[in-house]
Amino acid sequence: MHEILYKEEIGPDIHLYRFHAPDVARYRKPGQFVIVRISDEGERIPITIADVNTDEGSITLIVQSVGKTTLQMAGMKVGDSIPDITGPLGVPTHIEKVGNVLCVGGGIGIAPLYPVAKAMKDIGNRVMSILGARSSNLLILEKEMEDVSSEVLITTDDGTKGRKGLVTDAIKELVGQGENFDLCVAMGPPIMMKFVSLLTKELDIPTIVSLNPIMIDGTGMCGGCRVTVGGETKFACVDGPEFDGHQVDFDELMKRLTMYSSHEKQSLDRYSSETGCRLAGTLKGDQE
Amino acid sequence: MNIKERLKIPPTMMPEQDPAERITNVEEVPLGYTPEMAMLEAKRCLQCKTAFCVEGCPVGIDIPGFIQLIEDGDFRGAIKKMKEKNLLPAICGRVCPQEEQCQLVCTVGKAQKDPCKAVMIGKLERFIADWEREQGEYDLPPEVKPSGRKVAVIGAGPAGLTVAGDLIRFGHEVTVFEALHKAGGVLVYGIPEFRLPKAIVQGEVDYLEKLGVNFRYNFVVGKTAPVSQLIEDFDTVFIGTGAGLPRFMRVDGENLLGVLSANEYLTRANLMKAYSFPETDTPIVTGKKVITVGGGNVAMDCARTALRMGAARSLIVYRRAEEQMPARLEEIHHAREEGVEFHLLQNPVSLIGNEDGWISGARLIKMELGKPDSSGRRRPVPIEGSEFIEETDALIVAIGNSPNPLVPASFPELEVTRWGGVVVNELTGQTSVPGVFAGGDIVLGAATVILAMGHGRRAAKAMNLYLNSGRWVDLDKAMDLSRAEVR
Ligand SMILES: Cc1cc2nc3c(=O)[nH]c(=O)nc-3n(C[C@H](O)[C@H](O)[C@H](O)COP(=O)(O)OP(=O)(O)OC[C@H]3O[C@@H](n4cnc5c(N)ncnc54)[C@H](O)[C@@H]3O)c2cc1C
Ligand SMILES: Cc1cc2nc3c(=O)[nH]c(=O)nc-3n(C[C@H](O)[C@H](O)[C@H](O)COP(=O)(O)OP(=O)(O)OC[C@H]3O[C@@H](n4cnc5c(N)ncnc54)[C@H](O)[C@@H]3O)c2cc1C
Ligand code: SF4
Ligand code: FES
Numbered sequence: 001m002h003e004i005l006y007k008e009e010i011g012p013d014i015h016l017y018r019f020h021a022p023d024v025a026r027y028r029k030p031g032q033f034v035i036v037r038i039s040d041e042g043e044r045i046p047i048t049i050a051d052v053n054t055d056e057g058s059i060t061l062i063v064q065s066v067g068k069t070t071l072q073m074a075g076m077k078v079g080d081s082i083p084d085i086t087g088p089l090g091v092p093t094h095i096e097k098v099g100n101v102l103c104v105g106g107g108i109g110i111a112p113l114y115p116v117a118k119a120m121k122d123i124g125n126r127v128m129s130i131l132g133a134r135s136s137n138l139l140i141l142e143k144e145m146e147d148v149s150s151e152v153l154i155t156t157d158d159g160t161k162g163r164k165g166l167v168t169d170a171i172k173e174l175v176g177q178g179e180n181f182d183l184c185v186a187m188g189p190p191i192m193m194k195f196v197s198l199l200t201k202e203l204d205i206p207t208i209v210s211l212n213p214i215m216i217d218g219t220g221m222c223g224g225c226r227v228t229v230g231g232e233t234k235f236a237c238v239d240g241p242e243f244d245g246h247q248v249d250f251d252e253l254m255k256r257l258t259m260y261s262s263h264e265k266q267s268l269d270r271y272s273s274e275t276g277c278r279l280a281g282t283l284k285g286d287q288e
Numbered sequence: 289m290n291i292k293e294r295l296k297i298p299p300t301m302m303p304e305q306d307p308a309e310r311i312t313n314v315e316e317v318p319l320g321y322t323p324e325m326a327m328l329e330a331k332r333c334l335q336c337k338t339a340f341c342v343e344g345c346p347v348g349i350d351i352p353g354f355i356q357l358i359e360d361g362d363f364r365g366a367i368k369k370m371k372e373k374n375l376l377p378a379i380c381g382r383v384c385p386q387e388e389q390c391q392l393v394c395t396v397g398k399a400q401k402d403p404c405k406a407v408m409i410g411k412l413e414r415f416i417a418d419w420e421r422e423q424g425e426y427d428l429p430p431e432v433k434p435s436g437r438k439v440a441v442i443g444a445g446p447a448g449l450t451v452a453g454d455l456i457r458f459g460h461e462v463t464v465f466e467a468l469h470k471a472g473g474v475l476v477y478g479i480p481e482f483r484l485p486k487a488i489v490q491g492e493v494d495y496l497e498k499l500g501v502n503f504r505y506n507f508v509v510g511k512t513a514p515v516s517q518l519i520e521d522f523d524t525v526f527i528g529t530g531a532g533l534p535r536f537m538r539v540d541g542e543n544l545l546g547v548l549s550a551n552e553y554l555t556r557a558n559l560m561k562a563y564s565f566p567e568t569d570t571p572i573v574t575g576k577k578v579i580t581v582g583g584g585n586v587a588m589d590c591a592r593t594a595l596r597m598g599a600a601r602s603l604i605v606y607r608r609a610e611e612q613m614p615a616r617l618e619e620i621h622h623a624r625e626e627g628v629e630f631h632l633l634q635n636p637v638s639l640i641g642n643e644d645g646w647i648s649g650a651r652l653i654k655m656e657l658g659k660p661d662s663s664g665r666r667r668p669v670p671i672e673g674s675e676f677i678e679e680t681d682a683l684i685v686a687i688g689n690s691p692n693p694l695v696p697a698s699f700p701e702l703e704v705t706r707w708g709g710v711v712v713n714e715l716t717g718q719t720s721v722p723g724v725f726a727g728g729d730i731v732l733g734a735a736t737v738i739l740a741m742g743h744g745r746r747a748a749k750a751m752n753l754y755l756n757s758g759r760w761v762d763l764d765k766a767m768d769l770s771r772a773e774v775r
Contacts, residue, residue: 023504023512035506037469043560043569044469068569084469086506216560216570219467219508219694221477221532222552226543233536233543238694252543255645259545263571270566 001081005058011140013065014108015074016050022057024049024087030115031093031210031242034059035218037084038076043069046215046237048112049088059085062111062140068267075275089218090241093208095119099182102174102205103129103149104167104196106188110141112210113187114148120185121148128179129153130170132192136161167192168199181205186245190254197245207245211236213256228252291334295399300329302411307625311595314481314563317622318382318411323363326415330359332396333407340393341409346742349373351390351409358412367420368427370413375453376446376741378421378488381414383479384738385616404617421491428498432459437755440465440522442509442695445473446737447728448528449492450744451751452501458752462500463522465507467694470559473530474729475737477559478551480589482596483619486558510698515724524723524751527702527710528744531729532692536685537581541639546573546647550586550686557593575681577601579650581636582686583613586734588620590684591628602628603678607635607655607668633657633668637675639683649679689734709733715764717747722760725751 006018024034033048051060065071076082093116101120105113110131121127129149133139134157146152153170154162163170167188175181184207186196193209200207213225213236220238227236230247234240303319304310310317321329333355341351350369357366370377390409391397397406420426437460441448444466452462470476472489497503509515509529518525534549536542553572556562560570578594580587583606594602604623606613609632613620624630633655640649654674657666691708703711703720710719710726717725727743729735750763759766 023507027511027513039569041561041564041568084506086467086469086508087512089508089511216552216555217468219511219532219692221534221692222555223534223536223549224552228543252645256543256545258644259573260571263565267566267569267571 001083002085003081004076004078005056007076007078010062011138013074014062014138014140015065016060016062017073018053018056018058018060019082019085020057021059021085021087022054024085025052025054025057025059028052028059028088029092030095030119031112032088032090033112033218033241034061034085034087035089035215036061036073036082036086038069038073038082040083042072042083044084044086044216044218045069046089046212046218048115048210050111050115062108064108067264068271071268072271086218089237091239093119093185093242095123097124099125100180101125101127102171102179102181102184103127103145104132104171104184104186104188104192105129105145106132106167106192107134107138108140109188109192109210110139110145113185114141114144116185116187117145118148126150128174128181130155130167130174131162132156132167132170132188133161134158166195168195171196171199171203175203183208184245185209190250190257193245193248194250194254197248197250201246208242209245209248210241211243211248211253212241213253214259227256289331294332294334295396297328297332299332299405299408300325300411302408307627310482311592311626314596316485317482320418321411321415323361323419326358326412327361329408329412330355333359334395336395340395341390341407344390344393345373346389346738347373347745349390349413354416355407355409355412358416363416363419366416370416374413374741375450376492376737377413378417379446379475379484379492380738380741381410381412381417382484382488384410385736386410387617389738421488426495426498429457432457434461435459435755437461437524438522439463439751439755440518440525441528442515442518442526443467443473443528443530443728443730444471444493444503445528445530445728445740446475447530447730447740447744447747448473448526449496450741451526451528451725451727451748453496453499454745454748455751456496456499456501458748458755460752460755461502463502463504465504465509465518467506467508467529468559469505471503471505473528477555478586478589480554480558480593481563482592483589508694510694515695515699515702519721519723523755524725526717526744526747526751527695527719527724527726527730528728528740529692529695529730531689531732531734533690533708534685535688535690537636537687539636539638541641541647542685544639544641544647545645546575546682547639548573548682548684550580550582550590550684551689553590553684554586554593557597563593563596572597573682574598577603577680578682578684579603579605579678579680580684580686581605582688583608583615584686584688585615585619586689587684587686588615588623588628590686592623592626594682594684595626595628603631603680604628605631605634605636605650605652605678607633608665609633609657612665631678635668635670636683640677647680647683649677650683651675652678689729691730691733695730707733713764715746715767716750717743718750718760718763723754
């Protein structure tokens with residue numbers, strides 16, 4: 001069992017948790033994730049490890065409520081426990097000193113971006129960051145990202161904070177100002193990663209993205225997480241989740257993410273009517 | 289009773305759920321023998337002096353021995369005799385391909401020129417194991433003095449569970465590391481409830497726990513900790529990580545929505561209980577018409593699961609003929625009874641999708657049988673110009689699994705074959721790394737439960753010898769003495 005040691009709401013429907021998971025914390029590296037199951041009838045869902053504390057034997061997860069499982073998790077309190085956390089899974093991010101690194105995060109994607117940005121900075125890179133969200137209240141980890149970046153640009157769809165517009169506009173602006181980037185790390189909704197990758201391809205900036213297909217085991221056993229990269233099928237859980245953004249078939253990824261939409265809605269509706277805690281449909285993630 | 293009289297008794301059929309009824313539930317299909325049925329069936333055994341059945345059994349169960357005890361009504365004695373060789377009879381009695389092993393060579397079947405009329409060894413095995421479980425009391429083995437030695441077992445499939453069960457009895461401290469949240473391997477994530485109730489597997493795991501085996505779930509060796517860590521922390525390590533890597537067909541359209549591997553489909557249904565969705569949280573693809581590609585047990589399990597998930601039509605598409613299907617006869621028979629349609633000598637060349645990215649059909653090509661290939665089976669060859677489209681709502685790829693690459697990939701010292709199997713000494717299970725043993729599907733590729741168990745038994749024996757003597761070189765020679773015993 002894994003106890004919740006700490007919990008904080010860091011944005012609307014976005015919670016930060018610290019779970020007791022010493023086995024996971026021990027060998028974890030940035031870029032890796034866990035598979036979580038919160039009850040015996042529960043689903044296995046993948047969540048990026050945002051941070052670890054090996055002294056406490058804990059891992060930090062930042063989770064946005066987008067459906068039944070994440071919503072149910074949001075209802076848990078410090079001291080509650082969940083049965084299963086498996087990990088660390090996936091290939092760690094290749095952290096190397098390359099010079100100037102541009103980190104682009106969108107919505108909940110800033111959660112997996114932060115540990116990578118931090119590791120990039122720690123190894124001696126100059127990190128600049130662009131954070132995007134639909135609206136200012138959905139921005140997370142702004143302060144943490146500032147700590148590891150020489151500069152942070154903010155964009156919001158509605159202009160409530162920073163520049164009104166998309167992260168791609170901010171990339172163009174920086175490059176227009178003469179900034180040179182040796183590497184771009186983009187994490188966020190697939191549609192954002194797609195357009196960032198298209199742009200950086202034009203600009204000739206190597207780009208890493210972190211993919212979030214539907215997973216079950218997370219150990220390479222089912223192939224449910226398959227993605228097409230450079231024309232080849234890869235299992236995101238063991239070959240990734242990070243890949244060369246210029247090679248990823250994002251359209252396929254976006255389609256595959258809808259595989260169980262009707263089931264997910266059914267599950268959420270049922271949960272909402274059972275708990276009466278919230279009407280289905282009022283949940284609006286930053287995912288899509 | 290003389291031989292003639294015994295030969296006159298017809299095989300005792302095990303009662304089964306009616307096909308129309310059973311596809312509406314996930315309960316087990318065969319219902320089990322009553323004691324009377326079992327004792328009658330036991331009478332059919334001729335107690336052969338040279339019992340071919342024992343030689344046909346990969347673990348050498350004393351078959352006439354346990355059957356005689358059933359005939360005598362000494363069920364407690366029968367299960368004891370069984371467990372001398374097979375620790376998991378409730379499982380093996382249900383899933384072993386007896387018609388290719390003990391029952392294939394049984395004298396009774398031979399006398400009647402029909403292996404299907406052999407003594408129902410598997411059904412008797414199942415009966416005696418179920419009888420013991422229903423008594424609710426197990427004989428715990430006598431306590432042994434702790435040896436002070438520590439053993440790590442990677443993977444809680446039949447191979448790993450067998451090693452754990454044997455080594456704890458020798459007094460060693462055993463820890464099993466399992467990647468998933470449940471123990472049993474394919475027995476829990478792959479083989480469906482209607483063929484092997486999960487409570488039975490759980491019962492075996494509970495028993496091992498009672499004996500003192502320590503289970504560490506959600507522990508992915510190679511990720512949660514490197515193998516080298518286990519080698520450091522334990523006196524010996526057994527790798528039983530199975531053949532969990534699904535093969536795909538590599539045809540166009542394979543990543544369309546509604547196309548999934550057998551592993552994914554069965555894992556959702558069994559391990560995650562998607563058949564109870566939305567009471568449980570894991571969804572599964574459903575459709576009015578479902579195609580399963582393949583001809584083994586895995587394919588049968590998928591096609592039969594599809595019916596239980598509400599498919600009106602469930603099709604098996606297999607590139608060879610029925611005689612060449614690797615599935616157990618009983619599975620093919622059950623599938624057919626339930627209405628699974630067999631589309632033989634056909635193979636997908638591409639999959640077709642609709643505008644939402646969902647599969648809408650499979651382009652199939654007809655095949656004919658050519659010359660035998662290396663496996664001795666006649667090779668299927670496509671018939672040019674015979675392509676046609678079979679519409680479908682979902683397609684499950686059940687064309688086989690390869691050895692799980694996770695442990696070997698994180699442990700380069702471990703020697704593997706070209707197709708990814710761990711190289712071992714066949715008698716002992718020793719790998720290229722001193723102190724490390726392996727067995728089951730990670731060595732054989734996708735094989736069977738009983739072979740995995742047999743590997744486990746031999747490896748456990750060798751590991752015990754290694755722990756007690758410290759001897760690694762020529763361990764197989766030291767094992768020679770007891771070779772008959774471990775077979
Ligand atoms: C490698 C990886 C890392 C991730 N890291 C984070 C993170 O740090 N924080 C965070 O909030 N989210 C993260 N996600 C996404 C998270 O897994 C999903 O939001 C979660 O599974 C939704 O579950 P649900 O039951 O609440 O919602 P559902 O109603 O089941 O689904 C909502 C949406 O989430 C996606 N989803 C559903 N089930 C799965 C699944 N088993 N695997 C992956 N996606 C699924 C689908 O696109 C679906 O449309 C990550 C996903 C991956 C693959
Ligand atoms: C659907 C299906 C139906 C079948 N039907 C039959 C049948 O009717 N009769 C028959 O005899 N055989 C059947 N088989 C084959 C049989 O199940 C296997 O041969 C047998 O289970 C192999 O046992 P194993 O212990 O080697 O591996 P597995 O049963 O595969 O167990 C391996 C275990 O190791 C775990 N693992 C893997 N990697 C790691 C890691 N890195 N760290 C920790 N744990 C890890 C896995 O999660 C798993 O629990 C079937 C197989 C399938 C898939
Ligand atoms: S071969 Fe058949 S008849 Fe002979 S001992 Fe074995 S089960 Fe009995
Ligand atoms: S989640 Fe099953 S293979 Fe990746």
